[in-house]
Amino acid sequence: MEPIYLDHAATTPAHPAVIEIMASELANTFGNPSSIHTFGRKAHRTLEDIRQVIAASLKVKSHEIIFNSGGTEGDNTAIIETALSRKDQGMHLITTAIEHPAVLETMKYLEGLGFEVTYLPVDKQGKLAITDLENALREDTTLVSVMYGNNEIGNLLPIKEIGTLLESHPAIFHTDAVQAYGSERISPHEFGIDLLSISAHKINGPKGVGFLFKNDAISLPSFLHGGEQEEKRRAGTENLAGIAGMGKAVELLNDSEKEQRHEKYADFERIILTQLDKAQIDYQINGNPENKLAHILNLRFLGVASDLLLMHLDLKGVAISTGSACTAGTVEPSHVLQAMYGKNHPAIKDSVRISFGLGNDEEQIQRFVAILIETIKKIKQ
Template sequence: MERIYLDHAATTPIHPLVIEEMTVEMTKTFGNPSSVHSFGREAHTKLEESRQIISNSLNVSPREIIFNSGGTEGDNTAIIETAFLKKESGQHIITSVFEHPAVLKTMAYLEEQGFEVTYLRVDSKGQISLEEFKQALRDETILVSMMYGNNEVGTLLPIKEIGEILKDHPAVFHTDAVQAYGLEVVDPKEFGIDLFSISAHKINGPKGVGFLYKSEVVQLLPLLHGGDQESKRRAGTENLTGIAGLAQAVKLLTTEEKILRKEKYQSFQKIILERLETAAIEYHVNGGLENRLAHILNLWIPGVSSELLLMNLDLQGIAVSTGSACSAGTVKPSRVLETIYGEGHPATEESVRISFGLNNTIEQIEHFAEVLIQIIERIRR
C-alpha cells in the first residue's frame, strides 16, 4: 500500500538538496559562528552567506534578517517586544479572530498585561473587512498583526491594502507569513510590512529554525537575553546546520518555482472537486475557492464526522488533518471554522484539510479522490 502524505500545511518533508546541504555543514562547518579562530570564522561566513540568500529573496538588507527557532518565536518576539517597547505611545493592538495560536495566545498574554486587543471578525469566506479595520484603527494603536494566509482554510488576507492604510500611521505592521511564504511573492517594502515570521519546515526545510524579518526603520527589543548573537537581537548560539538548510530551501523557491507549484496544486484541487461532483458527493469548500493559498483545500462533507473520515483515510495510508497541527494530536472542533460558521455548526466537526506538497503526483491525488469517495459513501450508508 502506497502511503500518501496530504498534510503539508502541518509540516513538509525536507527537500533532498536541503538534506545534502545540511549534511555538508554538519560534517565540515561545526565551529561556533561567534568564535574568532578559523573554525568560527568559517561558520560565521556560512551564517552570513545564508542571511544574504534570504535577504535577496525578499529584496531587503541582510541586516533585516534575524535567525530564530521558527514561526512561534518570530510571532512572540514581534508582538510582545513591540507592545512593551511602544507601551508609552498607546496600548491598543489590532488582529483578527483568524490567527494562528502563536498569535492569539500571545495576544491573550498581552491582555493580561493590560493591553487592549481588537479582534476583527471574518465573513463566510474567511475574509476581514477593510472598512472594519479602518474603524478599529486609533491614534493609540501601536501594533497590527494580521496573518498573510490562513493555515486551515487558506484564505489570503488583504496584507497589501492594510499596509497602504498604515502608511501614514505610526502602528507597527506584523504578519505571520508562515503558510504563504512558500507560494506567494512576499515583498515587505512594497507591502509596507515591518515584521514578518517564517518557519523553515513549511518550505521543505528543517524543523526548529526560521527567521524574523525586521525593517531597519522599526525598533525591536530582544525576546531572549544572553549572548550578543544576531547583532544582540536574539541570544543563543545559532543553529548553523538548520540555517544552512533554511537558506537552501529558500534558494530553491524562485519566483518561477512558486508559479509552477501553484499551478500544480490548483490542478490537484480541480481533480478532487471534479471527482466529488461526478460521484454526486455533497461538499462545500470552506473559505471558498477565490483569493486563497493553492496548497490548502478545506472541505466540509455534511453528515460525515471529520474524526471518522480522518481515521478511515489513515487506515488506507493517507494523511490529511482536521486543521492546525498545534493541538497536541487532538481531534476537536476547528477554531478557525468556528470563527466562520459559529460554535456548534456542523462544519466545525465535519471538515478535513487537504494540503499538497512538492512530492505529490497526479496519480496520488486521483487515488486519494477515489478512496475519499468510497469512504464517504460507506460512512453515509
C-alpha cells in the same frame, strides 16, 4: 500500498538537497559563528551568505533578517516586544479572529498584562473587511498583526491594503507569513510590512529554525537575553546546520518554481472536485476559492464527522487533517471555522483540510480521491 501524505500545511518533508547540505554543514562547518578563529570565521561566512540568500528572496537588506527557532518565536518576539517597548505610546493591539495560535495565545498573554486587544471578525468565506480594521484603529493602537495566508482555509488576507492604510498611522505592522512564504511573492518594503515571521519546516526545510524580518526603520528589543548573537537582536548560538538547510530550501523556491507549484496544485484541486462531483458527494468549500493559497483545500463533507473520516483514511495510509497541527490531539473545534460560521455550526465537525506539497503527483491525487469517495460512501451507508 504507498502511503499518501496530504498534510503539507502542518509540516513538509525535507527536500533531498536540504538534507544533503545539512549533513555537510554538520560534518564540516562545526565552528561557532561567534568565535574569532578560523573555524568560527568559516561558520560566520556561511551564516552571512545564507542571510543574503534569504534577504534576496524578500527584496530586503540582509541586515533585516534575524535567525531564530521558527514561526512561534518570530510571532512572540514581534508581538510581545513591540507591545512592551511601545506601551507608553498606547496599549491597544489589533489582530484577527482567525490567526494561528502562536499569535492568538500571545495576544491573550498580553491581555493578562493589561493590554486591550481587538479581534477583527471575518465573514462566512473567511474574508476580512479592511473597513473593520480602519474603524478599529485608534490613537493608542501600537501594533496590527494580521496573517498573510490562513493555515486552515488558505485565505489570503488583504496585506497590501493594510500596509497602505497604516502608512498614515504609527502602528507597527506584523504578519505571520509562515504558510504563505513558500508560494507567494512577498515584498515587505513594498507592502508596508514592518515585521514578518517565517518557519523553515513549511518550505521543505528542517524543523526548529526560521527567521524574523525586521524593517531597519523600526526598533525592536531582543526577546531572548544572553549572548550578542544576531547583532544583539537574538541571543543564542545560531543553529548553523538548520539555517543552511533553510537557505537551500529558499534557494529552491525561486519565482519560476512557485509558479509551477501554483499550476500543479490548481490541477490537483480540479481533479479532486471534479471526481467528487462525478460521484455526487455532498460537499462545500470552506474559505474563499478565488483568493487563497494554492496548496490548501478545506472541504466540508455534509453529514460525515471529520474525526471519523480521518481515522478511516489513516487506516488506508492517507494523511489529511482537520486544521492546525498546533491544536492536534485536543477536542477543541477549529477557531477559524467558528469565526466564519459561529460556534455551533455543523461545518465545524464536518470539515477537513487537504494540503499539497513535495512528493505529490497526479497519480497520487487520483488514488487519494478514489479512496476518499469510497470511504465517505461507506461511512454514510
